[in-house]
Amino acid sequence: MTAAGTDNTRTGTDGAAGDADERLRRWRMVLGGESADGTGRALSGKDAAMDGALSALYGDGRSGRGGAGRTAGLGASAPSVARWLGDIRTYFPTSVVQVMQRDAIDRLGLSTLLLEPEMLEAVEADVHLVGTLLSLNKVMPETTKETARAVVRKVVQDIEKRLASRTRATLTGALDRSARINRPRHRDIDWDRTIRANLKNYLPEHGTVVPERLIGYGRASQSVKKEVVLCIDQSGSMAASVVYASVFGAVLASMRSIATRLVVFDTAVVDLTDQLDDPVDVLFGTQLGGGTDINRALAYCQSRITRPADTVVVLISDLYEGGIRDEMLKRVAAMKASGTQFVALLALSDEGTPAYDREHAAALAALGAPAFACTPDLFPEVMAAAIEKRPIPVPDSDVPRTAAHR
Numbered sequence: 001m002t003a004a005g006t007d008n009t010r011t012g013t014d015g016a017a018g019d020a021d022e023r024l025r026r027w028r029m030v031l032g033g034e035s036a037d038g039t040g041r042a043l044s045g046k047d048a049a050m051d052g053a054l055s056a057l058y059g060d061g062r063s064g065r066g067g068a069g070r071t072a073g074l075g076a077s078a079p080s081v082a083r084w085l086g087d088i089r090t091y092f093p094t095s096v097v098q099v100m101q102r103d104a105i106d107r108l109g110l111s112t113l114l115l116e117p118e119m120l121e122a123v124e125a126d127v128h129l130v131g132t133l134l135s136l137n138k139v140m141p142e143t144t145k146e147t148a149r150a151v152v153r154k155v156v157q158d159i160e161k162r163l164a165s166r167t168r169a170t171l172t173g174a175l176d177r178s179a180r181i182n183r184p185r186h187r188d189i190d191w192d193r194t195i196r197a198n199l200k201n202y203l204p205e206h207g208t209v210v211p212e213r214l215i216g217y218g219r220a221s222q223s224v225k226k227e228v229v230l231c232i233d234q235s236g237s238m239a240a241s242v243v244y245a246s247v248f249g250a251v252l253a254s255m256r257s258i259a260t261r262l263v264v265f266d267t268a269v270v271d272l273t274d275q276l277d278d279p280v281d282v283l284f285g286t287q288l289g290g291g292t293d294i295n296r297a298l299a300y301c302q303s304r305i306t307r308p309a310d311t312v313v314v315l316i317s318d319l320y321e322g323g324i325r326d327e328m329l330k331r332v333a334a335m336k337a338s339g340t341q342f343v344a345l346l347a348l349s350d351e352g353t354p355a356y357d358r359e360h361a362a363a364l365a366a367l368g369a370p371a372f373a374c375t376p377d378l379f380p381e382v383m384a385a386a387i388e389k390r391p392i393p394v395p396d397s398d399v400p401r402t403a404a405h406r
Contacts, residue, residue: 024041025041025043025047027041028041028043029043029047029050029051029054046091049087049090049091050091050092052087053084053087053088053091053092053100056084057084057100057103057104057107057108058103058107081104081110081113081119082118082119082122084104085101085119085122085123085124086122088100088101089124094124097124098124098126098128098129101123101124101126101129102128102129105132111132111135111136114129114132114133114136115136115139115140115141115144116144117143117144117147120133120144120147120148120151121147123151125151125152125154125155126155127155127159127239127240127243127244127349127350128239128240129151129155130151130152130155130156130239130243130283131239131240131242131243131288132239133148133151133152134152134239134242134243134283134284134286134288135236135239135288135289137284137287137288138287149280149284152280152283152284153280155243156243156246156247156279156280156283159243159244159247159376160247160250160251160279162376163247163248163251163376163377163379163380164247164251166380167248167251167252167379167380167383168251168254168255170380170381170383170384171252171255171258171380171383171384171387172255172257173384174383174384174385174387174388175225175226175257175258175387177190177388178225178226178387178388178389189214194211194213194214195209195211197211197213198210198211198212198213225257225258225310226257226258226259226310226311226312226387227258227259227260227261227305227306227307227310227311227312228252228258228259228260228261228311228312228313228314228383229260229261229262229263229301229304229305229311229312229313229314230245230248230249230252230260230261230262230263230314230316231263231265231297231298231301231313231314231315231316231317232245232246232262232263232264232265232286232316232317233264233265233266233292233294233297233315233316233317233318234264234265234266234286234287234288234289234290235266235288235289235290235291235292235318235320236288236289237318237354237355238288238316238317238318238347239288240347240348240349240350240351241316241345241347241348241349242264242283242286242288243283244348244349244376244379245262245316245348246262246279246282246283246286247279248348248376248379249262249276249279249282250276250277250278250279250282252383253273253276253277260273260276261273261301261304262276262282263297263300263301264285264286265292265293265294265296265297265300266287266289266290266291266292266293267290267291267292267293267296267322268293268296269293269296269297269300270285270286271300272285272286291322292317292320292321292322292323293321293322293323294315294317294319294321294323294328295321295323295324295325295327295328295331296323297315298313298315298328298331298332298335299327299331301313302331302334302335305335305338305340308335308338308339308340309338309339309340311339311340311341312340312341312342312343312383312386312387313335313340313341313342313343314343314344314345314383314386315342315343315344315345316344316345316347316348317344317345317346318346318347318354318355318356318357319344319346319356319357319360319361319364319371320356320357320360321357321360325360328360329363329364329367332364332367332369333367336367336368336369341386341387341389342369343369343370343382343386343392344361344364344369344370344371344372345371345372345373345374345382346361346371346372346373346374347373347374348374348375348376348379349373349375349376350375350376351373354373356371370392370394372394372395373395378393378395381393
């Protein structure tokens with residue numbers, strides 16, 4: 001018993017020492033060394049390599065890195081950046097690698113290095129990288145464009161794989177429900193709604209409901225049931241939204257019962273509908289940056305609406321309008337008065353609430369057009385609600401209060 005107690009005491013002491021050493025190691029990694037960190041802990045092996053990769057990017061930006069003249073150390077050398085990219089992919093998980101890449105582009109101005117094919121092959125591709133590449137599209141040399149398209153295509157395919165099936169299934173159900181009929185064939189009967197509609201005819205002695213009226217789903221047809229217009233702001237702040245919207249546009253265009261139009265705009269308006277069979281072509285047809293004229297874009301979209309009651313217009317914009325504000329609001333009001341469903345997405349991205357023009361968002365909300373940020377996972381439900389003309393599933397925290405109760 002005494003021996004066992006002695007062993008346990010020794011194990012506990014060793015464990016406590018190990019925990020203390022691990023805490024010291026972690027603080028050393030956070031503080032970044034130098035005499036100011038106070039840990040006195042030296043790094044070696046993998047820890048030293050990780051610390052070097054962090055120092056190259058963040059330099060004295062890390063807590064405790066107050067050494068005089070110490071700055072980020074990647075420089076503008078493509079070989080050194082390529083080695084650094086390889087290091088961070090070795091030592092950090094993909095999600096962290098993507099954050100560090102974005103920080104390197106923002107902090108160190110490495111965008112121009114992405115014009116080199118060797119660099120593009122080394123990076124970890126994500127939506128934000130695609131946005132950066134699209135912003136460089138017009139200055140990208142021909143030798144780099146094919147590599148850039150391959151990087152963009154990989155990201156697009158990953159997004160499609162994640163979202164396409166659920167989007168088609170969700171919208172197919174919405175289209176069928178929006179076409180309910182009252183004399184359905186047996187296989188088309190919506191039994192839940194039929195039972196609820198006939199509860200007054202319940203016969204307790206028989207434990208059954210006698211349906212006087214059958215409610216069913218409309219049979220799927222090859223004809224176009226709904227028209228969807230995606231109107232996308234291609235200003236620089238909307239890069240991720242442009243990527244996701246282009247993918248969703250291609251998915252919607254693949255559904256025979258939805259006629260999809262995709263329009264991008266800054267101060268000019270470009271209709272990319274004829275390129276919807278390939279979202280990569282759509283993306284390279286955009287030009288991120290420049291001003292914003294929402295009114296002009298909505299005027300174009302309004303002129304293309306032929307079946308207002310069967311049309312959904314989705315404006316994807318932060319609403320910083322450079323055009324005529326009052327005219328923009330009049331156009332939205334006119335579209336809604338004609339029966340068109342109108343939704344304004346302040347962002348279509350994985351991030352939280354974006355920066356946006358709150359006055360314009362509130363003005364749209366007052367017209368009954370909710371304006372809110374939407375994640376890609378929520379987008380199919382938003383579209384399904386618009387198609388069925390039921391309340392839009394608006395996240396309360398993102399929408400002006402006047403729209404939250406509509």
